[in-house]
Amino acid sequence: MTPSSVEKSVAVLISGRGNNLGALIAAQDSSYKIILVISNVEGAAGLDKAGSANIPTLVIPHNGKTREAFDAEMDAALRAAGAQIVVLAGFMRILSDGFVRGWEGKLINIHPSLLPAYRGTRVHERVIEAKEALSGASVHFVVPELDAGPVIAQASVPVHASDTPQALADRVLEVELKLYPEALKLLATDKVKLQNGLAVFS
Numbered sequence: 001m002t003p004s005s006v007e008k009s010v011a012v013l014i015s016g017r018g019n020n021l022g023a024l025i026a027a028q029d030s031s032y033k034i035i036l037v038i039s040n041v042e043g044a045a046g047l048d049k050a051g052s053a054n055i056p057t058l059v060i061p062h063n064g065k066t067r068e069a070f071d072a073e074m075d076a077a078l079r080a081a082g083a084q085i086v087v088l089a090g091f092m093r094i095l096s097d098g099f100v101r102g103w104e105g106k107l108i109n110i111h112p113s114l115l116p117a118y119r120g121t122r123v124h125e126r127v128i129e130a131k132e133a134l135s136g137a138s139v140h141f142v143v144p145e146l147d148a149g150p151v152i153a154q155a156s157v158p159v160h161a162s163d164t165p166q167a168l169a170d171r172v173l174e175v176e177l178k179l180y181p182e183a184l185k186l187l188a189t190d191k192v193k194l195q196n197g198l199a200v201f202s
């Protein structure tokens with residue numbers, strides 16, 4: 001086996017439903033294996049998806065902790081589990097610079113817009129308000145600045161004049177479920193790397 005074909009141990013961080021997590025679980029192959037799912041929210045529905053797939057889960061609540069203390073707890077759990085890649089899948093916490101730097105090049109996120117457009121929250125509302133014709137999803141390396149890391153993969157969807165934010169979110173989610181496993185496989189097989197602040201493909 002070449003080093004790039006060795007199965008990578010992946011941890012997934014969630015806060016909610018875990019639809020992307022479900023897609024990542026279903027798409028596991030010889031390139032990656034999900035070895036841990038962490039939620040900062042107790043009772044997050046995504047935890048059941050992991051449990052049904054016999055993937056170990058951990059709840060690390062963030063309440064009452066400084067950002068740094070919470071991140072340090074997660075970092076310790078991730079390293080103890082042997083995670084090589086950390087995937088944010090609907091994880092609704094801003095990570096500290098220290099955590100992000102510690103996982104540089106190994107930490108990815110999915111965001112429901114065509115980055116660099118519409119970083120942050122209320123994405124679908126803002127896209128509709130601006131009467132955009134297109135929206136979509138982006139998988140990107142995580143850097144300290146929010147939603148600003150180099151993009152690994154994107155998929156677009158049309159925005160209809162009649163769209164509610166929920167209708168648009170559902171259409172975007174559909175493409176996310178295909179996009180995220182594809183992007184993770186690029187990283188897991190070393191076909192994309194973060195180099196000098198850029199996503200470099202080989």
Ligand code: GAR
Nearest residue numbers: 016017018019020021090110111112
């Ligand atoms: C996804 O649409 C994802 O892009 C978004 O949250 C949803 C999670 O859904 N993430 C963000 O907005 C991050 N800024 P899921 O829990 O069902 O996968």
